[in-house]
Amino acid sequence: xxxxxxxxxxxxxxxxxxxxxxxxxxxxxxxxxxxxxxxxxxxxxxxxxxxxxxxxxxxxxxxxxxxxxxxxxxxxxxxxxxxxxxxxxxxxxxxxxxxxxxxxxxxxxxxxxxxxxxxxxxxxxxxxxxxxxxxxxxxxxxxxxxxxxxxxxxxxxxxxxxxxxxxxxxxxxxxxxxxxxxxxxxxxxxxxxxxxxxxxxxxxxxxxxxxxxxxxxxxxxxxxxxxxxxxxxxxxxxxxxxxxxxxxxxxxxxxxxxxxxxxxxxxxxxxxxxxxxxxxxxxxxxxxxxxxxxxxxxxxxxxxxxxxxxxxxxxxxxxxxxxxxxxxxxxxxxxxxxxxxxxxxxxxxxxxxxxxxxxxxxxxxxxxxxxxxxxxxxxxxxxxxxxxxxxxxxxxxxxxxxxxxxxxxxxxxxxxxxxxxxxxxxxxxxxxxxxxxxxxxxxxxxxxxxxxxxxxxxxxxxxxxxxxxxxxxxxxxxxxxxxxxxxxxxxxxxxxxxxxxxxxxxxxxxxxxxx
Amino acid sequence: xxxxxxxxxxxxxxxxxxxxxxxxxxxxxxxxxxxxxxxxxxxxxxxxxxxxxxxxxxxxxxxxxxxxxxxxxxxxxxxxxxxxxxxxxxxxxxxxxxxxxxxxxxxxxxxxxxxxxxxxxxxxxxxxxxxxxxxxxxxxxxxxxxxxxxxxxxxxxxxxxxxxxxxxxxxxxxxxxxxxxxxxxxxxxxxxxxxxxxxxxxxxxxxxxxxxxxxxxxxxxxxxxxxxxxxxxxxxxxxxxxxxxxxxxxxxxxxxxxxxxxxxxxxxxxxxxxxxxxxxxxxxxxxxxxxxxxxxxxxxxxxxxxxxxxxxxxxxxxxxxxxxxxxxxxxxxxxxxxxxxxxxxxxxxxxxxxxx
Numbered sequence: 001x002x003x004x005x006x007x008x009x010x011x012x013x014x015x016x017x018x019x020x021x022x023x024x025x026x027x028x029x030x031x032x033x034x035x036x037x038x039x040x041x042x043x044x045x046x047x048x049x050x051x052x053x054x055x056x057x058x059x060x061x062x063x064x065x066x067x068x069x070x071x072x073x074x075x076x077x078x079x080x081x082x083x084x085x086x087x088x089x090x091x092x093x094x095x096x097x098x099x100x101x102x103x104x105x106x107x108x109x110x111x112x113x114x115x116x117x118x119x120x121x122x123x124x125x126x127x128x129x130x131x132x133x134x135x136x137x138x139x140x141x142x143x144x145x146x147x148x149x150x151x152x153x154x155x156x157x158x159x160x161x162x163x164x165x166x167x168x169x170x171x172x173x174x175x176x177x178x179x180x181x182x183x184x185x186x187x188x189x190x191x192x193x194x195x196x197x198x199x200x201x202x203x204x205x206x207x208x209x210x211x212x213x214x215x216x217x218x219x220x221x222x223x224x225x226x227x228x229x230x231x232x233x234x235x236x237x238x239x240x241x242x243x244x245x246x247x248x249x250x251x252x253x254x255x256x257x258x259x260x261x262x263x264x265x266x267x268x269x270x271x272x273x274x275x276x277x278x279x280x281x282x283x284x285x286x287x288x289x290x291x292x293x294x295x296x297x298x299x300x301x302x303x304x305x306x307x308x309x310x311x312x313x314x315x316x317x318x319x320x321x322x323x324x325x326x327x328x329x330x331x332x333x334x335x336x337x338x339x340x341x342x343x344x345x346x347x348x349x350x351x352x353x354x355x356x357x358x359x360x361x362x363x364x365x366x367x368x369x370x371x372x373x374x375x376x377x378x379x380x381x382x383x384x385x386x387x388x389x390x391x392x393x394x395x396x397x398x399x400x401x402x403x404x405x406x407x408x409x410x411x412x413x414x415x416x417x418x419x420x421x422x423x424x425x426x427x428x429x430x431x432x433x434x435x436x437x438x439x440x441x442x443x444x445x446x447x448x449x450x451x452x453x454x455x456x457x458x459x460x461x462x463x464x465x466x467x468x469x470x471x472x473x474x475x476x477x478x479x480x481x482x483x484x485x486x487x488x489x490x491x492x493x494x495x496x497x498x499x500x501x502x503x504x505x506x507x508x509x510x511x512x513x514x515x
Numbered sequence: 516x517x518x519x520x521x522x523x524x525x526x527x528x529x530x531x532x533x534x535x536x537x538x539x540x541x542x543x544x545x546x547x548x549x550x551x552x553x554x555x556x557x558x559x560x561x562x563x564x565x566x567x568x569x570x571x572x573x574x575x576x577x578x579x580x581x582x583x584x585x586x587x588x589x590x591x592x593x594x595x596x597x598x599x600x601x602x603x604x605x606x607x608x609x610x611x612x613x614x615x616x617x618x619x620x621x622x623x624x625x626x627x628x629x630x631x632x633x634x635x636x637x638x639x640x641x642x643x644x645x646x647x648x649x650x651x652x653x654x655x656x657x658x659x660x661x662x663x664x665x666x667x668x669x670x671x672x673x674x675x676x677x678x679x680x681x682x683x684x685x686x687x688x689x690x691x692x693x694x695x696x697x698x699x700x701x702x703x704x705x706x707x708x709x710x711x712x713x714x715x716x717x718x719x720x721x722x723x724x725x726x727x728x729x730x731x732x733x734x735x736x737x738x739x740x741x742x743x744x745x746x747x748x749x750x751x752x753x754x755x756x757x758x759x760x761x762x763x764x765x766x767x768x769x770x771x772x773x774x775x776x777x778x779x780x781x782x783x784x785x786x787x788x789x790x791x792x793x794x795x796x797x798x799x800x801x802x803x804x805x806x807x808x809x810x811x812x813x814x815x816x817x818x819x820x821x822x823x824x825x826x827x828x829x830x831x832x833x834x835x836x837x838x839x840x841x842x843x844x845x846x847x848x849x850x851x852x853x854x855x856x857x858x859x860x861x862x863x864x865x866x867x868x869x870x871x
Contacts, residue, residue, distance in 0.1 A: 307746060328748030337746065345746055348739035359736055360747040368729040375727075 003067060005031040005194050006052070006083075006163055011061035013047050021047035022058070023218040029163070029196060032189050036197045036205045036226075039215035039238055040434035041405060045198050048215070049165055052196075053085045054078035065163075084156025085165040088172075090148055094141035099123040101140050102154045126157050131187040133180075146177035153184070157193075164188065165196045170204050174292050175462060175496035182208050200238075200435070201463070202231045214238055239435050248446065249470060249486075253515075254283030257318060257423055257454030258304070264312035265299045265478075273299045274478040277313070280515060281423070281454040286445070288469030288486070289458040290495050296478040297458040298340055301425045304456070305337045306330050317423065331360060334422025336448075338412055338429055340458075342405075346412040349401030353393055354382035356400050357415050381418075389414040390440070406437035413444050420451040427458045442468060462492035471513055474498040481505065483513035531800060535814070538846040542839040546825075549835050556829040560839075563824035564817050572705025574820045576778055577790070579710035580769060581812035581819075584794025586714075586721050587765040589803040593725060594758040595738040596646070600660030601766040602791040603667035604641045608634035608770025610671045613679065613689060613782040616696035616775065626696040627775060631713075634771035635764040641667060642763015646756035656759070672784040679782060688783035697780040698772070710772045715809065717765060722805040724761075734758050766791070793819075796844050 006029040013022040022044045029035045039045050050056040052063070054072030063070050065081045072078050075085075092101050099120045108118040123136040132150040140148060149169060156164055166185075170178050185195050185208060199205050205212060206226060214222045214237045222237055229237075263277040274296035281287045289297040302308040304315060306327040315322040317333060325333070339345035347356050358367045358378045366377040382396035391410045393403055400411055409429070416424070426445060430438040445468065449455050459465050465472060466486065474482040474495060482498040482505040484490055497503040543557055550556040564574040584601050591598045612630035620626050641663060648654040679689035698709040725731035733754050737744045741751045769791065774782045797815060801807035822839050825831055 305746065326748070326750075327745065331748050339746060344740070345742050348736045348743050350739040351736060355732060355736070359732075359744075359749070362729050362733065362747075362749070371729050373727055373729055373732060 002030050004028045004064075005066060006196075007064045008048070008052065009062050009064075011048060011051055011058045011063070013044075013051060013056055013058050020218050022051065022061075024061070025215065025218070025220050026223075027052075027213055027220070028223065029194055030211075031194050032192055033210040034185060034189055034195045034197055034208055036199060036209035036212045037215060038199060038202070038205055038212060038234065040200065040436070041432060043215040043238075044218040045215055046167070047218075049085065049167060049196075049198060052078070052165060053083060079159050079161070082160065082162035083165065084153075084159060084161025084163070086149065086152040086156060086167065086169060088168045090152050092140045092148060092151060095139055097137055097139055098134055098143070098151050098154075099136035101151055102126075102136070102158050104155075106159065122158065123154060126154055129187075130154075130157060130184060130191070132157075132184050144177075145172045146174070146180065149173070149181070150184070161193070163194045163196065165198070167198045168200070169197070170199065170201060171460075174499055175492045176500055176502075178204065201461075202234050203463070206231065206234070216240055235435060253285045253470070254452060256280050257283045258456075259316040260300070260304075260313070261316070262313035263300070263303065263310060263315065265296070265303055265308060266311040272478060274475075277480060278514075279473055279480065279483075281456055282515065283422075283452045283454050284449055285470040286449050286455040286457050286468050288465040288472040289456060289475060290462070290465055290472050290499060291458075291475030292499050293460055295475040295499075297475050298427055299478075301337070301427050301456060301458060304423075305335065305339075305425055328363070332363075334420075335425070336416040336421035336423070336453075337425040338416050338427065339425075340427035340431075342408050342412050347400050347408060349408075350399060352397045353386070353391070353400050353403075353411060354378050354396035356411055357382045357385050357396075357418070360415060385414040385418055388418075389444070406433045409433050409441065410437060413441055417444050417448050421448060421453045424448050424453045424455045426455060428460060429457070430464060431460070462495055465495075466490060466492065471515070473513075476501045480510075483510045485513045527802070534846045535818075538842050541842055541846075545835060545838060545842075546831055550829060550831050552829065556825055556831050559828050560821045560825040562821075563828065564820040568702060568705050568707075570820070570824060572702060572707040573824075574816055575711050576706035576708070576776065577816040577820055578809070578812045579714040580772065580790055581793060581797055581816050582711075582714040582809045583717060583765060583769040583772060584791050585797030585801060585808040585812055586717055586794075586805055587762045587769070588794040588798035589801065589805055589808055590721060590725070590734075590762040590765065591758055592798050592803040593738045594734045594755060595741075596649075596656055596755055596759060598642070598645055598656045598660045598759050598762065599792075599795070600642060600645055600663050600759075600763065601769070601794055602787060602789075603660070603664035604638035604763045604766025605770040605773060605787050605791045606664075606667040606671040607641050608638040608767030609774045609782055609786060610674060610770070611637035611767070612771035612774050613692075616692040617679070617689060621696045622693045624695060626693070627698065627709075630696065630775060631768055631771040634767040636767065638767015638770060639760045639764040642766065643756065643760040646759030650752040650756055668785070671782075675782055675784050689781045691781045692775070696775060698775050698777060700777055706777045708777045710776050713768070713772055714812075717768070718805055718809050721765070725805060730754075730757070793844075 008025065008027040011022050011025040014020050025044065025048055027037070027048065037045050037048065047056060051058050054075045054077050063072070065083070070077070070081055093104065096104070102123045103119045108115040108122065120136050127134050132154055134147050134150045134154070140151060143151070149172070153164065169181060173181060188195055197205070197209055209226050212224050212226055212229065212234070213220055214224070214234065216238060258281045260277055260279050263274065264272065265274040267273050277296070277300060279287070289300065291297050299308060303310055304322070306325065310323055317335070320333070322330065343349055348359065355378070358381060362368055366381065367374055379396050386393060386396065389410050391414060392407050400408060403411065424445070429441050429445065433441065445455060457465065457468055469486050472484045472486060472495065473480050476499060481501070498505065546556050546560070547553040564570050587601045587604070612634040615621065615630040615633055616626055620629060644663060645654070645656045645659040648659050649656045675689060676687055680686045681690060700708045725735065733744070733749045736747070736749060737751045737754045744751050773779060773786055779786060797808055797811050801811045819840065
């Protein structure tokens with residue numbers, strides 16, 4: 001066995017206020033391997049990475065790099081020790097070119113002036129060497145997300161990182177881009193670099209990593225060879241119990257609930273966001289909206305919810321044209337919506353849990369009588385929903401903003417599903433939510449479906465779409481380019497090819513899946 | 516359901532008190548540098564407002580007015596609208612109440628309630644305009660409300676000078692109102708009048724509206740997150756306009772309390788002495804919570820009156836008073852970013868926000 005290139009022993013980090021984020025965490029990374037760190041949200045992965053990169057100082061424990069004990073006071077020390085980090089949220093200057101971003105902070109100089117030619121050449125050389133294909137010249141903001149990520153990786157490599165930490169790198173990528181990233185990671189390790197890969201999508205972890213460290217509740221619960229584990233044993237280690245993420249398909253499909261016909265959506269600046277959208281959703285089915293983010297799925301959901309004007313075409317809910325109805329009238333007809341971003345759209349984080357749970361039903365006599373709030377009714381409703389949706393919270397009067405992401409999402413789900421909806425709009429229901437809560441939210445959505453809701457589901461997670469949807473439509477550049485009836489052989493690779501516009505479906509094939 | 520946790524409320528109070536202490540220390544240094552008798556001057560500053568019935572009346576009169584303007588600002592701030600139009604509303608409200616007082620109704624007992632009502636109507640119109648302009652045309656309420664302030668002040672001053680002042684007298688105020696149009700004194704011979712009662716009743720009313728009515732809940736939800744409120748079926752624009760209108764009514768009421776109060780009993784040009792604007796400070800320190808507004812007004816009013824009495828009774832130059840007042844405002848307002856905040860938080864056993 002080779003000596004570890006990086007070894008963290010007994011790392012403990014307690015935040016002021018007493019939150020124990022890391023409690024005696026051990027991590028041993030061997031040179032040239034891809035080492036995955038997995039765990040649910042709040043398991044302490046991010047804190048550990050911040051310690052490794054010098055952003056957090058551990059309260060106890062030691063760190064060795066290449067057998068040398070190190071004591072980082074900031075990221076600068078970590079970079080000098082050969083550690084590079086790519087965050088989930090990139091830190092690039094959008095208006096700068098690729099090469100400028102890569103060399104920013106340690107530019108090659110010719111005298112006192114910036115040696116651009118040399119910078120471009122270096123970036124080109126690096127990108128060829130590590131198979132991170134990206135043109136050094138265009139401005140970063142013009143690149144797709146996958147390429148921006150490569151720029152981030154190049155930035156670390158330019159600073160000669162021997163150990164590269166990637167924080168949930170696949171969260172923002174389409175399947176094909178994930179493959180390209182994996183190719184690059186393999187090229188990196190083939191040339192002796194070491195990669196630490198943080199993730200919670202287990203299939204990817206199993207594919208790319210050599211060894212896996214599992215974290216739970218701030219502690220390391222195990223270090224395993226990837227070849228010795230499978231998805232369910234890994235999930236059980238992460239959660240601490242057996243989890244099943246399988247859901248049952250809809251038994252029967254009912255009447256047509258929502259008709260979208262030739263819908264056209266235009267942004268405020270006149271740019272067409274979506275055009276010629278035609279689809280139907282039936283009671284008791286989940287229709288998955290597939291597509292790379294920004295291809296019109298979110299906009300369609302907003303239009304149905306009444307938050308975005310319709311520029312052409314029609315929306316019909318159970319025979320009633322939707323166009324004339326206000327948001328409240330749509331909600332009164334049984335429309336519910338779990339929006340994409342719970343903090344920006346789904347909740348008032350400064351208000352209490354009880355107020356958030358009542359906010360969509362302020363015409364309900366249980367909550368309001370003659371304009372006066374019925375505090376007891378609002379509170380009772382919250383207590384009941386907290387129990388029914390097992391929301392972990394101190395009480396109904398606690399501010400929503402103090403809850404964890406998973407529990408915030410449960411507040412949104414509880415409010416929207418407290419009464420059986422007729423039509424349910426769901427966008428990214430489990431983004432940044434841990435496995436336990438994901439399981440619960442999926443169950444809530446399928447329960448709503450079985451209760452007769454027509455569900456429109458959009459998600460960046462293809463596994464989620466494949467697990468939940470009865471039918472799927474693929475969006476590309478604001479149009480529907482393919483439709484499928486979900487079946488066991490349908491894979492994310494197939495969907496990915498349509499999502500990226502690589503393949504196209506014949507009108508006949510599409511019509512076959514358009515009920 | 517204002518979820519005020521005792522620990523955090525305590526932290527805030529500590530923070531504000533610390534800021535006041537620093538402000539007083541700096542003020543003392545300034546007095547030391549500018550006065551022949553710094554100890555006497557500073558003692559006047561600290562004790563004068565409480566020294567006699569008359570000065571206590573001055574203080575309470577300020578408290579009443581600061582409370583009303585603080586409430587008006589709190590309301591719009593809770594809806595996260597930065598409408599700064601209270602001053603303009605005070606002027607149009609004051610003028611409206613003056614018309615009632617100087618009309619034949621002025622000698623009847625109806626004058627005071629009717630004057631207040633008319634003032635509230637005038638103020639609410641002044642509050643409605645920036646709200647509507649924002650909803651309809653996207654005009655920034657900061658700019659439009661400030662401009663409306665200038666318009667109101669200039670127009671009202673002109674009406675007073677050109678039409679209400681006795682012709683040819685060269686005065687810059689209206690004739691005195693009839694007794695029936697002046698708020699009754701609670702303590703005879705002082706400014707301690709009905710104004711403070713009006714202010715306290717309004718405090719209760721604003722609290723009730725904000726925390727016990729559906730409109731108040733909608734207002735707060737829009738303030739927390741307008742995008743969410745729209746998605747929940749709340750018409751954020753309607754809430755926004757109505758909030759500014761209601762806040763305008765409170766501003767107008769303050770105008771009536773001004774001109775009907777025992778301090779004036781008539782309308783004069785520039786009558787608010789910029790006090791209306793200081794409601795911003797009151798609202799910020801009170802974190803826009805109506806029940807905290809009178810408490811903050813009580814403390815701030817004391818310092819304000821103390822500084823003014825120091826100017827009248829000692830050799831501290833009047834210019835310095837402005838400096839001292841501005842310092843207090845500056846320090847109290849910036850107490851929200853004082854260094855050592857985490858330290859205080861830990862002292863209070865409260866978890867600071869943890870970024871994981």
